[in-house]
Amino acid sequence: MASAGGGEVHRAQHLPGDPRLPEGRPSSRILAPLRAEGVKTVTVAVLSTVVVLTLLVWSVARSANWPVVRDAFFNGLEFRETFPEIARKFVRNVAYFMVAEPFILALALLLAIMRSLPGPVFFPLRAMAVVYTDFFRGIPTVLVVYLLGFGVPSLGLPGVPRDPAFWAVVALVLSYSAYVAEVYRAGIESVHPSQVAAARSLGLGRWHTLRYVVIPQAVRRVIPPLLNDFVALQKDTALVAFVVAVPEAFKMAQIQQAARFNFTPLLAAALMFLVITVPLTRTVDWLIARERRRREAGAAL
Amino acid sequence: MMRRMLAIVAVGALLLAACAEEPTVGGPTGQTGATGGTGATGATAPTDPAACAAQVELVQPGVLTIGTDNPAYPPYFAGGETKEHPEWKFNDPYTGEGFEAAVAYEVASRLGFDRDRVVWTVAPFDQTYAPGPKAWDFAIEQISYSPKRDRAVDFSESYYDVNQALVSVKGNPITEATSIADLRTYRIATQIGTTSYDFIVEVIQPEVEPGAYNKLSDSIAALNAGQVDAIVVDLPTALYLADPFVQEVKDGVVVGQFETAAAGEYFGMTFVEGNPLRDCVNLALQQMKADGTLQAIQTEWLSEKTNVGEVPILR
Numbered sequence: 001m002a003s004a005g006g007g008e009v010h011r012a013q014h015l016p017g018d019p020r021l022p023e024g025r026p027s028s029r030i031l032a033p034l035r036a037e038g039v040k041t042v043t044v045a046v047l048s049t050v051v052v053l054t055l056l057v058w059s060v061a062r063s064a065n066w067p068v069v070r071d072a073f074f075n076g077l078e079f080r081e082t083f084p085e086i087a088r089k090f091v092r093n094v095a096y097f098m099v100a101e102p103f104i105l106a107l108a109l110l111l112a113i114m115r116s117l118p119g120p121v122f123f124p125l126r127a128m129a130v131v132y133t134d135f136f137r138g139i140p141t142v143l144v145v146y147l148l149g150f151g152v153p154s155l156g157l158p159g160v161p162r163d164p165a166f167w168a169v170v171a172l173v174l175s176y177s178a179y180v181a182e183v184y185r186a187g188i189e190s191v192h193p194s195q196v197a198a199a200r201s202l203g204l205g206r207w208h209t210l211r212y213v214v215i216p217q218a219v220r221r222v223i224p225p226l227l228n229d230f231v232a233l234q235k236d237t238a239l240v241a242f243v244v245a246v247p248e249a250f251k252m253a254q255i256q257q258a259a260r261f262n263f264t265p266l267l268a269a270a271l272m273f274l275v276i277t278v279p280l281t282r283t284v285d286w287l288i289a290r291e292r293r294r295r296e297a298g299a300a301l
Numbered sequence: 302m303m304r305r306m307l308a309i310v311a312v313g314a315l316l317l318a319a320c321a322e323e324p325t326v327g328g329p330t331g332q333t334g335a336t337g338g339t340g341a342t343g344a345t346a347p348t349d350p351a352a353c354a355a356q357v358e359l360v361q362p363g364v365l366t367i368g369t370d371n372p373a374y375p376p377y378f379a380g381g382e383t384k385e386h387p388e389w390k391f392n393d394p395y396t397g398e399g400f401e402a403a404v405a406y407e408v409a410s411r412l413g414f415d416r417d418r419v420v421w422t423v424a425p426f427d428q429t430y431a432p433g434p435k436a437w438d439f440a441i442e443q444i445s446y447s448p449k450r451d452r453a454v455d456f457s458e459s460y461y462d463v464n465q466a467l468v469s470v471k472g473n474p475i476t477e478a479t480s481i482a483d484l485r486t487y488r489i490a491t492q493i494g495t496t497s498y499d500f501i502v503e504v505i506q507p508e509v510e511p512g513a514y515n516k517l518s519d520s521i522a523a524l525n526a527g528q529v530d531a532i533v534v535d536l537p538t539a540l541y542l543a544d545p546f547v548q549e550v551k552d553g554v555v556v557g558q559f560e561t562a563a564a565g566e567y568f569g570m571t572f573v574e575g576n577p578l579r580d581c582v583n584l585a586l587q588q589m590k591a592d593g594t595l596q597a598i599q600t601e602w603l604s605e606k607t608n609v610g611e612v613p614i615l616r
Contacts, residue, residue: 072453150523163528244512245523245529255498259450260449262430262453
């Protein structure tokens with residue numbers, strides 16, 4: 001960490017006025033300090049990585065129960081036999097995610113706007129938004145999934161969908177919109193009051209100020225944390241398995257785990273989640289870095 | 302296994318007696334530990350389960366620790382909750398009531414443990430096959446043998462050859478099915494942990510993708526809420542769920558049973574791989590089959606206790 005920080009300071013001194021970091025690939029932020037400090041740094045970094053990894057692998061592998069644990073959790077045969085089926089069921093996780101995401105974005109924005117409305121007239125709306133956010137952020141998502149997934153269909157109300165998958169996705173939307181609403185609110189509050197004052201002085205009403213001045217700036221600013229929540233949502237689609245019998249990736253892994261008395265299928269499911277979440281996370285990192293470059297460039301003016 | 306036993310015998314009867322926990326154990330059924338006798342006969346494997354068990358190192362010395370899930374369901378465990386063991390919900394296994402409790406106490410007695418030297422501990426299903434040491438000598442909780450599972454744990458011989466069965470509710474058209482082919486168009490589910498999921502996928506081959514719930518209670522809730530047309534469970538559980546006096550499944554109907562027992566499905570106790578106690582339990586089970594005790598326990602807890610009539614076989 002110390003050497004990375006030193007590298008940035010070093011470059012900043014030599015290239016005044018230039019963008020602080022090289023353009024382009026997300027990896028450039030990790031590699032740039034190494035390039036700057038030369039081959040010696042690279043050698044040290046590689047050596048230290050090799051030593052740390054070797055120590056880790058060695059300390060795990062020398063434990064007396066490692067062969068048993070390896071067979072139970074990292075079994076090649078079980079992996080080959082179960083991975084294709086689990087990967088096929090992962091399509092369902094992606095579907096839950098894709099369906100839930102737009103609803104979360106819309107509901108959360110509505111909540112954030114409700115909470116940002118000024119004046120005593122809108123107190124009930126503000127209070128509702130606060131209660132909603134407190135409630136759904138305060139209880140575990142899996143409980144919401146359970147309550148809606150089993151509870152609502154059991155009521156047998158006419159005209160109400162009885163498919164637990166529907167209600168599980170609704171539960172995800174309710175729970176996640178509470179988190180995302182807070183992200184939006186942070187964005188809205190980060191817009192400088194002078195922006196509102198300027199818009200009002202130009203003759204825009206309260207609503208138009210919000211619609212054309214505040215929200216666009218707020219949303220652009222919170223895209224990285226929003227994506228962060230969607231990485232989390234992608235993982236939490238596994239919670240649907242608690243109420244929906246038709247298997248998605250996690251449930252398929254559980255079925256295979258119980259049928260084989262082996263935990264490797266869970267690893268196969270984990271791999272499928274990583275395939276989606278790792279690129280998403282890297283994208284978020286890249287967006288955050290770009291946002292920071294822009295802000296710093298703006299501050300230099 | 303064999304080699305280890307020979308080695309122990311070779312060390313001598315004296316050391317053997319010293320290692321064995323309380324070698325003179327007398328259960329109410331009169332099964333006495335015959336440790337000395339086994340040592341004297343030399344290098345043959347013991348045929349007496351009590352003598353066999355006396356040579357085995359137990360999880361807790363001097364007592365037989367048996368694992369099962371909590372709550373434990375009828376007809377495998379019965380007798381209700383007790384003040385003495387409030388940690389056991391629904392059914393206290395210490396009462397010895399219910400099919401598996403009765404089998405476990407009978408096996409324990411033949412292994413030389415009278416009732417007050419049997420300890421029950423909670424063994425959640427997933428933990429019965431997780432790697433590492435266990436807090437129980439064996440687990441008994443309706444675990445079906447399969448060759449895949451046998452790679453991770455050791456199974457005892459069968460204490461019950463199990464047929465799977467289909468439970469639905471009155472009025473659902475699936476209750477009119479008379480063959481496996483009639484079931485294809487319905488939504489069928491089971492629960493994780495049973496071998497039924499493979500059975501549904503491979504044998505019934507439904508047109509609607511079948512499902513699996515995490516727990517039996519979830520399957521029941523789904524059936525009661527009409528989210529599935531039928532669930533597949535083992536026959537004794539099916540008979541319990543559909544019992545008109547229990548109403549675990551409201552207006553439950555056992556549509557039929559599948560001949561999985563004939564195909565080799567059975568419940569076995571599970572042991573950590575290589576646990577020598579497995580052979581002793583097998584000796585006890587063989588005795589119980591030979592003298593009719595196992596059949597008697599089955600009749601008492603599984604056949605006589607049901608209020609559901611004859612269940613047709615679906616082919």
